Every structure is written in structure tokens, then in C-alpha cells.
Amino acid sequence: MRPAENIEKFIKRVRFKASTQMHERTLKDALEAQEQSRKTKSAEIGPSIWRIIVKSRITKLAAAAAIIVIAVLAINQFTSTTVVYGVTEVLELCKKAGTIHIQGRSFYPEFPEQNKAQQAVGFEVWLDIKNGLSRVKSAGRVTKDGQTTFNYYENVIDGHYRMRVDHFNKSITYYKLDEADKQKLIALDFDVQLKQMFGDPDQIEAYALIGSEEIDGLVYNIWQAEIQVDPDFETWLRIKIWLSPVTGEIGRVITRQSRDKVDWFRTYEIDKIERNMSFPDGLFETEPPVGYLAHNTKETPKEKRLSKSSWYGKEAAIAVYQGLALEDGSIIVVFSSTNRKSDGAWTTGDELADISQIEVFENLSPGGSLPELPIVVSALERKSLWRGKAVYVGRHLTYTQKDDRLYEWAIYVPTQKVQRSRTGYESFEAILRFNPPGLEASWNYKVGVFSGRRVDAKNFNTLLLKYMTDLCDDVLVPEDLTYENVLQLVQKIRNSLGE
Amino acid sequence: MEDKLLIWKFKHGSSDALCRIYEKYEDNMLTSAISLLNDLSAAEDVVHDVFVSFSQSADKLRLDGSLKGYLITSVVNLARDKIRARRRHSLALDKVNPVKSDVEPPSDSIIENEELQRLGYAMAQLPCEQREVIVLHLRGGMTFKAIAKSQGVSINTIQSRYRYGLDKLRSLLDSEVEK
Numbered sequence: 001m002r003p004a005e006n007i008e009k010f011i012k013r014v015r016f017k018a019s020t021q022m023h024e025r026t027l028k029d030a031l032e033a034q035e036q037s038r039k040t041k042s043a044e045i046g047p048s049i050w051r052i053i054v055k056s057r058i059t060k061l062a063a064a065a066a067i068i069v070i071a072v073l074a075i076n077q078f079t080s081t082t083v084v085y086g087v088t089e090v091l092e093l094c095k096k097a098g099t100i101h102i103q104g105r106s107f108y109p110e111f112p113e114q115n116k117a118q119q120a121v122g123f124e125v126w127l128d129i130k131n132g133l134s135r136v137k138s139a140g141r142v143t144k145d146g147q148t149t150f151n152y153y154e155n156v157i158d159g160h161y162r163m164r165v166d167h168f169n170k171s172i173t174y175y176k177l178d179e180a181d182k183q184k185l186i187a188l189d190f191d192v193q194l195k196q197m198f199g200d201p202d203q204i205e206a207y208a209l210i211g212s213e214e215i216d217g218l219v220y221n222i223w224q225a226e227i228q229v230d231p232d233f234e235t236w237l238r239i240k241i242w243l244s245p246v247t248g249e250i251g252r253v254i255t256r257q258s259r260d261k262v263d264w265f266r267t268y269e270i271d272k273i274e275r276n277m278s279f280p281d282g283l284f285e286t287e288p289p290v291g292y293l294a295h296n297t298k299e300t301p302k303e304k305r306l307s308k309s310s311w312y313g314k315e316a317a318i319a320v321y322q323g324l325a326l327e328d329g330s331i332i333v334v335f336s337s338t339n340r341k342s343d344g345a346w347t348t349g350d351e352l353a354d355i356s357q358i359e360v361f362e363n364l365s366p367g368g369s370l371p372e373l374p375i376v377v378s379a380l381e382r383k384s385l386w387r388g389k390a391v392y393v394g395r396h397l398t399y400t401q402k403d404d405r406l407y408e409w410a411i412y413v414p415t416q417k418v419q420r421s422r423t424g425y426e427s428f429e430a431i432l433r434f435n436p437p438g439l440e441a442s443w444n445y446k447v448g449v450f451s452g453r454r455v456d457a458k459n460f461n462t463l464l465l466k467y468m469t470d471l472c473d474d475v476l477v478p479e480d481l482t483y484e485n486v487l488q489l490v491q492k493i494r495n496s497l498g499e
Numbered sequence: 500m501e502d503k504l505l506i507w508k509f510k511h512g513s514s515d516a517l518c519r520i521y522e523k524y525e526d527n528m529l530t531s532a533i534s535l536l537n538d539l540s541a542a543e544d545v546v547h548d549v550f551v552s553f554s555q556s557a558d559k560l561r562l563d564g565s566l567k568g569y570l571i572t573s574v575v576n577l578a579r580d581k582i583r584a585r586r587r588h589s590l591a592l593d594k595v596n597p598v599k600s601d602v603e604p605p606s607d608s609i610i611e612n613e614e615l616q617r618l619g620y621a622m623a624q625l626p627c628e629q630r631e632v633i634v635l636h637l638r639g640g641m642t643f644k645a646i647a648k649s650q651g652v653s654i655n656t657i658q659s660r661y662r663y664g665l666d667k668l669r670s671l672l673d674s675e676v677e678k
Contacts, residue, residue, distance in 0.1 A: 007668055007669045008665070011534075012637050012638070014615050018526055022529075022546075026525075026546065029551045030553070031518070033552075033555050034555065037554070037558075086504075088519075088523060
């Protein structure tokens with residue numbers, strides 16, 4: 001039996017967004033009614049004041065003066081557009097911003113093996129939302145020889161190309177942006193940044209004003225929210241935002257996380273946020289920094305299609321491509337896997353395979369079992385702090401072959417109802433199965449899913465099939481692979497899971 | 500704190516404040532109305548009428564509790580009138596058929612939010628009084644004491660209505676929410 005508490009949370013959480021039509025109609029009628037009510041009130045007040053003025057000579061002057069004062073006050077009151085900014089107003093201002101600049105630090109967990117406490121890593125984000133330009137500096141954790149360190153990257157988007165700068169290896173790589181990516185990437189980055197600053201926008205009402213503080217001569221109101229990330233997770237975020245009630249500027253954001261609401265650990269600290277500012281000259285230029293090796297040029301850019309990550313074990317290796325989310329919430333993931341080469345050496349990239357695996361794929365049917373490759377992504381598990389836990393069961397969809405390498409196109413269907421992601425990018429844990437059993441991955445293997453651009457009836461051919469032709473010798477993809485057929489297959493899988 | 504400022508400005512004639520109040524509580528009012536009526540267009544009408552009426556109330560407005568509670572109470576009151584009118588209309592049209600529920604399923608106005616659809620149908624199985632207490636407490640953030648005062652009944656009655664309503668909802672939604 002479901003605890004009553006969860007039903008209560010469910011009722012509180014469910015939300016229906018009013019249509020634009022309704023919003024505009026109601027607001028228009030309400031404003032007209034307010035104006036009418038105001039006029040009526042003024043008309044009622046008018047004669048009585050006039051009677052006071054005409055009653056005596058002494059009061060005439062005093063009342064006239066009073067009326068002038070009242071009129072000045074009233075004009076100020078009724079025409080004033082002064083807004084006292086709270087969290088909700090500032091979130092709206094941020095959503096409407098044309099440009100944004102954010103600078104801060106993210107904190108990584110403790111590294112007890114190195115006697116290190118939480119480690120701060122700087123990040124900086126410049127977004128020109130209107131023109132589709134960005135420069136984002138971030139860091140990735142790298143463990144080498146038992147030591148954890150951080151590698152800084154920058155991604156610069158100039159509207160046509162993305163230049164990835166690797167500060168650790170001092171190198172750059174160019175990627176050509178396709179039309180769909182140009183605006184979308186910036187919008188998704190923007191969405192992530194807003195969430196980082198304010199938490200879940202649906203829980204914005206959780207904020208309360210807890211005090212004020214002066215920073216660099218400006219007074220900021222401090223707003224705080226403690227948000228339970230998900231009913232199934234005993235994880236809480238405490239977000240504190242310093243806002244100027246006068247200008248709506250954000251002075252600082254500090255985010256803490258806790259599992260017991262007793263010990264709070266640092267997660268993010270943002271101390272510079274600018275909106276609608278101009279950019280430093282040359283910020284979005286995609287020329288390599290001096291002394292950096294260019295892996296390619298703009299004339300020979302990498303075709304950024306589905307990104308891939310590989311894992312090399314003692315006996316076998318697997319390469320998993322970025323997943324594609326369908327409108328109904330299921331996910332398509334491509335992977336390939338191979339045994340260690342017969343000479344014992346590993347090669348890199350796409351040259352892994354040295355034996356044909358065609359027999360493994362030949363007898364598979366859509367919706368049936370996955371191919372028994374050396375390593376199989378049998379399921380995906382989402383452990384989202386925001387949207388809760390969910391398991392997606394993997395089934396065979398189809399396969400392609402390119403350069404003697406076989407690629408499984410698997411479909412992963414959630415075993416329960418899942419909340420749709422509002423962010424552009426989600427990370428899933430891959431549940432791996434090994435053939436022969438007994439091997440184990442030494443860490444959690446993650447699969448990225450680009451939920452921001454879902455595969456639907458309109459873009460199925462241009463998106464999914466385009467990616468498919470990249471991993472296929474013969475450009476032709478299976479004839480029966482249509483959007484409708486995939487959805488029908490997903491439904492069948494769902495039904496079988498229910499049984 | 501923000502609401503107090505908004506109310507102060509609204510009472511002094513600020514249209515900015517009126518807009519802000521509407522934008523802040525529009526979705527909550529609409530969701531509450533749908534939960535009570537299970538009909539999108541009827542719910543939109545209720546929210547529209549409540550807010551237009553609210554916009555004219557600047558000089559009369561005296562808030563004992565929260566602004567959210569006040570607005571949701573107004574939604575509940577108007578939704579109750581709608582349900583009664585609908586019931587009278589329904590009885591007048593067909594006196595032979597017993598009225599099983601005072602909430603009709605949505606007709607031409609489709610509620611596209613799947614979770615809300617489920618909640619609406621489940622809520623429709625509850626007696627009106629239980630439904631109202633649940634909406635006022637969970638969506639309006641009102642205490643049982645405040646609800647009891649506004650409805651002119653004892654706090655024990657309100658708590659019982661809430662508990663019975665929630666138990667029934669739990670059994671109806673138990674399998675629906677997760678799967």
C-alpha cells in the first residue's frame with residue numbers, strides 16, 4: 001500500500017499549465033475590471049472632497065493643498081512601475097535575458113584516499129541566447145594512477161562551428177554544427193544554468209525570504225528554499241539566493257545538498273551573474289589558442305553525430321553511443337562490443353573488431369532478446385535526483401554493419417511511468433551483462449541521452465535514420481523501420497512487461 | 500513576504516501587482532479547479548470569474564490567512580456552485596436516471612496532463628466535502644483549523660473528511676501513480 005504521505009505529495013506536485021489563450025483572456029478582463037473599479041471609486045470620492053473645499057474659506061486652501069499632495073501621491077502610485085523583485089520575478093527576468101554570464105565553482109565529493117576534502121572546480125558560462133553563441137568552461141574528473149585530478153575544457157560555439165579546447169592536453173578539435181544544433185544547444189545550456197541557479201522551477205514557491213545582506217555596497221535580500229529532490233530520494237537541496245529587491249540582480253547563489261538535513265555538503269557556489277550584458281571582444285572566436293595542437297581544421301571538421309564512449313576490459317570492450325529519446329519516453333541506444341583481439345593487443349577507435357559476429361545477430365527479432373555480444377547493455381537505470389529512479393529494459397530493435405563491425409540498435413522501455421525530462425541531457429547508468437559471465441566493470445558505466453531533442457514522427461527520418469546511415473555500409477536502412485512501427489513495438493514490449 | 504508586498508500594492512491600485520498575483524497563482528488555481536470539476540473549460544471559467552472578481556476587490560479585501568489560501572478558497576466556493584448548478588441541470592433533464600457522481604468526465608475540453616486526468620477521475624469518486632478539504636489543505640496550503648473556520652464546521656469534521664478522502668484516493672491512485 002502506498003503511504004498516504006506520497007499521495008499528498010502527488011496531489012501537491014501535479015500541475016496544469018494554463019493555456020496562453022486563457023491566460024491572456026483572464027488577465028485582460030481582470031485588468032479592465034480593476035480599472036473600472038478604480039474609476040468608480042474615484043467618482044464616488046470626488047464630490048465629497050469638493051464639498052469640503054466649498055464649505056469654508058479656510059478649509060478651501062487646506063483641502064486644495066491636500067488634494068495636490070494626494071494627486072501627486074496617487075499619480076506616483078498608479079503610474080509607478082516599481083517592482084519589488086522576489087525569486088519568481090528574477091527567474092522570469094532570467095528566462096527573458098538575451099545574454100547571460102555566470103561564474104562560480106562546483107564542488108566534488110571528498111577524496112578520503114588522498115586526504116582531500118571537497119574540491120572546488122571553477123566554471124564559467126557565457127551565453128548569447130539570441131544569436132546562438134556560447135563559451136562554456138567546465139571541468140571533468142580524471143583518475144590516473146590512483147590520483148584524482150581535474151581536466152579543464154572549453155567549448156566555444158561561434159554559430160557555425162564548435163571548438164572544443166582541451167586545456168589538459170593543450171589541443172583543440174572542430175565540430176561542424178548542423179542546422180538543428182545551432183539554437184538548440186544554446187537553449188539547452190541555458191535551461192541547465194537556470195536549473196542550477198534556482199533549482200526546479202516548479203518548486204519556486206518553496207522559497208522564503210530569510211534576511212538581507214550588503215555585498216559591495218548593495219543590499220540583497222536572501223531567499224532560501226529547501227527542496228526535496230524527489231519523493232523516492234532522501235536527498236535535499238538547500239538553495240540560497242541573494243537578490244536585489246530594487247534591480248533584481250543576483251548577487252550570489254549557494255547550493256548545499258544533504259541526505260539527512262543535518263550535514264549539508266557544498267555543491268555549487270555562484271558569485272557572478274550578469275544578464276543582458278555585452279561580451280568581451282573576440283569571446284566567441286574559434287581560433288586555436290597559441291601553443292595548442294589543432295587536431296583538425298574548420299575545413300575538415302568532425303561530423304558530430306552520436307557521441308560515443310568506450311570501455312576496455314581485460315577480456316572484452318564495449319562502445320556505447322549517445323541515446324536518443326522517443327516522444328513516449330523510451331530510449332534507443334546503439335552499442336557494439338568485441339572480444340580482445342587474438343594477438344592480445346587493443347586497438348583504438350573503430351578498429352576493435354577482428355572477428356565476425358554476424359551469427360549473433362542473424363536470428364534476432366524486433367522486440368526480442370538483445371544479441372549475446374561479449375558485453376551487452378541489458379538495461380538502463382535512471383537515478384535522477386530530480387525525476388527519481390527508473391529502470392528501462394532493453395530489447396532488440398535492429399542492427400547495422402559498417403567496416404566489419406556490427407552495431408546493435410536496442411530499444412529501452414521504462415518499466416514504470418517516468419516523468420519527462422525538462423533538461424537537454426540526461427545520464428543513465430548502463431546495466432552491463434558479460435558473456436561469459438563473471439567479468440565486472442570496475443565502475444558505473446554511464447550512457448548519455450539527449451532528451452532535449454526527442455525523436456518524433458516529424459524528425460524520425462532526418463534524425464534517427466541519419467545517424468543510422470553513419471553506422472551502416474549500405475546507406476539503406478531497414479524498410480520496416482518507421483516511427484509508427486517503432487512505437488507499436490514499444491507498446492508491445494510495454495504490454496509484455498506488464499504481463 | 501512577497502505576497503504581503505503584492506497585496507499592499509494591489510490594494511493601492513497597482514496593475515503590476517495584479518498581473519504578478521495572477522501569474523503566480525494561475526496554475527495552482529486552475530489545477531485546483533480541474534481537481535474539483537474534472538472539466539477543463541469549466542475550470543477555466545471558474546478561475547476567470549474568481550480572478551476578475553478578485554481584481555475588483557482591492558478596497559474590500561481583508562486577508563486573515565495567506566493569499567494562496569484565499570484564492571483557492573474562492574475557487575472551491577465557485578466550483579461548488581458550478582457543481583450544484585450542474586447537478587440541478589442534470590436532474591431537471593433526466594429525473595429517472597440516478598446521478599452517480601456530481602462530476603462529469605471532460606467532454607470536448609481535453610486535459611492533456613495525464614497525471615491530472617488520473618487525479619481528476621479519482622477525485623470525482625469522492626464526496627464534494629472531502630474533495631474540497633483535500634484541495635484547500637494540499638493545494639491552498641490552509642490549516643485544518645482555517646478550513647474549519649471558513650466552512651463553519653468543527654476541526655474534527657474537517658480532519659475526518661480529509662482522512663477518509665485521502666484513504667479513498669490512496670486506494671484509487673495506488674496503482675495509478677507509479678505504473
